[in-house]
Amino acid sequence: MALIVQKFGGTSVADPDKIRNVARRVMKKAAEGNRMVVVLSAMAGETNRFVDLATQMQAIPDPREMDVLLSSGEQVTVALFAMAVKDEGMNAVSLLGDQVKISTDNTHTKARIKEINADLIKQHLDNGTIVVVAGFQGVTADGDITTLGRGGSDTTAVALAAALKADQCEIFTDVDGVYTTDPNICSRARKIDRITYDEMLELASLGAKVLDIRSVGLAKRFKVPVHVRSSFTETEGTWVVEEDDTMESMLVSGVTYNKNEATITISRVPDTPGTAAKLFTPISEAGIVVDMIIQNTRAGDLTDMTFTVPRSDYERAMRIVNEVAGEIKAESVNGSLGITKVSIVGVGMRNHSGIATTLFNVLAREGINILMISTSEIKVSCVIEEKYTELAVRALHDAFELERDNQPVPE
C-alpha cells in the first residue's frame, strides 16, 4: 500500500467531464489500496480570466490582492473534484493552502514554501479519505494568502510528497513525458524513461513545458521520485529520480535549445581590475539575469566581453551597457537578438571526455559557427545563429543517437 501524490494541471480539469475522468483515475488507484493525495490547478483559462479582471482594476495589480484573487481558482476545482469523488461513492475532502497548512514567506505572487504541516492530511488518509489539495497556494505567518508563482502546483505536489514521505509523486500533464529534444523540431525525438534530477534541471527549456524547474530542485533535495506523464493516456511517462548505476550508459540524455536570449558584446576594453564589476553591477541592480559570460583577452591588454541576457531585457541592458561603456573605455558595443543557445545534457559526460569534441565536430560539419561556449559538469552549451537552430538540434540528436535508448559508448 503506497502513499501517492498526484498532480493534475489546468487542462486536465478544464471542465466537469474532465474533472470526473480524473477523479475516476484517482479512485482506481485508491481502490487498489493506495493512500491518495491529489493536487489540482485552476481550470484552464481561469488564471487568464483573473489576470484580465485584475488589470482592469489596476495596471499593476496589488500582489497581496492578486494572490487572494488567483487562489480562488484552485478553490473551485478542489471543491468540484471532491464532489465528483463522493458522487462516485468514495470519500474525499478538499483542503486549501491555509487549511493544510502550507506555510510560505510573504513574497506575494511568487512565495516560497517554508513548512508543510502534514498532520491533517495524514488524519484524513488514515480514515481512507482521498485528500484533494489546492495547488499553487499557501499562507503567511500573518494568515495572508500567497501563491507560489508559475508552475506552483508542481511545487505544491512535490513539497507535499516530501512532507508526507510519499512513495511517489505523479505529475499529470498534457504531454506524455520528457523527450530527448523538441519533437516539433526533430521527428526522431524519443521519450526518456528515466532521468536524473540534475539532468532535468539542466534540461530546463525542455522540462519547463512539462515540469516546473523549482519542483525538480525540491524533488532532488528530498529525494522524491517524480513521474511526469500524460493525463489522457495510461502510458508510463518519464521518471525523474536519483542517479543510479544503470544510467552510466547514457552519455547524453537530451538536446535542448533556448531562443529567448540575446548577446551583447563590448569590444576592446582595457583589461584592468574592476572592469567586470563596473559593467555587471548596474545590470544586476536592474534585475536583469545574465546567463553566459565569455571574456577573451586580446593583445595589448585589451579584452572583449560577450554575455547573454533574456531577450525581453535586451533593450534595457543595452541602455545600461552604453552608459557604462564610456566609463570603462570600451571601443564599441554590439548586440544581437538573432541567436540561440543549444545544449547537450547528460550525467554520463562526467566520465567521458569526447562529448564536447563530438558536439564541435557536428556543428562544424554542418557549417554552423559557434559564437560562445559554456560548459558545466553535465552540460555543454553553444550560442549559434538562430537560423541554424533546427539544423543543429537534429544533427546533434542524430550524432548522439538519442533515438536509441541504449546509446553506444564512444571509443
Next chain:
Amino acid sequence: MALIVQKFGGTSVADPDKIRNVARRVMKKAAEGNRMVVVLSAMAGETNRFVDLATQMQAIPDPREMDVLLSSGEQVTVALFAMAVKDEGMNAVSLLGDQVKISTDNTHTKARIKEINADLIKQHLDNGTIVVVAGFQGVTADGDITTLGRGGSDTTAVALAAALKADQCEIFTDVDGVYTTDPNICSRARKIDRITYDEMLELASLGAKVLDIRSVGLAKRFKVPVHVRSSFTETEGTWVVEEDDTMESMLVSGVTYNKNEATITISRVPDTPGTAAKLFTPISEAGIVVDMIIQNTRAGDLTDMTFTVPRSDYERAMRIVNEVAGEIKAESVNGSLGITKVSIVGVGMRNHSGIATTLFNVLAREGINILMISTSEIKVSCVIEEKYTELAVRALHDAFELERDNQPVPE
C-alpha cells in the same frame, strides 16, 4: 468621524466598471473622515454558475464542498475591489470569513454566526485602511469554510456592524428602499423613510426583496441602525431603526401580501382535548411550517380548523392531514391553493383600536370576502381569494392614505 459598514450586493459589483464605481463611492465616505468597512457579495451570476457546475458533479452537492465552491465568489470581488481602491490612491485590504474571523456553527450552506473577532478589522481601520470583507462566509471551529445561506451578505454586514459597534450599516441594493406596498401593484406606493425593526420583520414579504430578514432580527438585537438604499443613486433610502416617539403618528407603515401560501380546512371534528396535537405533530415533524391557525367551535361539540402552509408543501401536508383525518374523526378535509394573505403593518396600531375595523370595512366595500383573520400587536392579516389581491392592496393603501408621509389619526 463615524464607523460605517456598507454592503453591496452582486448586481452592484457585477463587472469591473461597477466595482470601480462602488469603490469610488466608498472612498468618498472615507475621504470625509469616516472609518469604512465594506461587505461584498459575489459578482452577479457567479453563484448560479457555481451551482450549475456543482450539480454536474453531484445531483445533491456535498454541503461542505459546496461552501468551499461558493465562497470563492466573494473572494474574487473583495480582491478586485481592494485593487480598485488602491488604484484610486487609498489603502484597502481584503479579508475572507476565516481571516476576520467570522466563527459559525457547522451547518454547511446555511450556517449561523456564533462570534466575530473584530480585532484585525479594528487594527486596519486604525491605520486608515478601508477593510473589504467577503460577505456570506464564515469558518467553523475546525477551520472548514461555511456559507450563511440566502441573503447571507446582509447578515455578515449587520453582524460586523454589531461587533464593531458601528454607527450605521448601509445595505446597498438595486431598489431604493422599502415601500409602503409593492409599486408594481399600486402606483401610489411611497418609499418609507424610517421604519422600526419590528415593522420590518412583519413586512417580510416586502422586505425580502431588499433586506434579508435574518439580518433584521440581528439588527434589532444589537440595535444596529440599518440604511437600505440604492447603489445606483445618491438618494436616501429607508432607515430601519429602533422605535421612537416620532413614529407614533404613523398608524400603518405598509400593506403587504403573500401569494405563496395555501389553506387546509378540516370540518366537523369532535372538539376533544388532544385533537390539535394529533393534527399538527406529524405536520411539524415533516418540517412543514404552519403560519395561521383558526378554530371555530360549532354547535354540538364539533369544531372546524383552518390553517395555512407554504404552497410548495401543500401536497405533502394534504397527504398527512388525510391520514390523520380518520383518527380524529373529521367529517371532511378541503384545501385551496387560490388564496392570498394581505396584511397591514404598523407600530401605531398598538395605541389605536380602529385599524382592524377600517380594514374589514374597506374589504367589505370592495366585495372581498375574508376567509381567515389573524392579528399581532402591530399587524392584521386577512386571507382572501387570490384574484382580489391587487384590488385589496390598492384599496387598503388608499384607505390608510399611505401615499402621505403624515397620515391623519382617525377619530
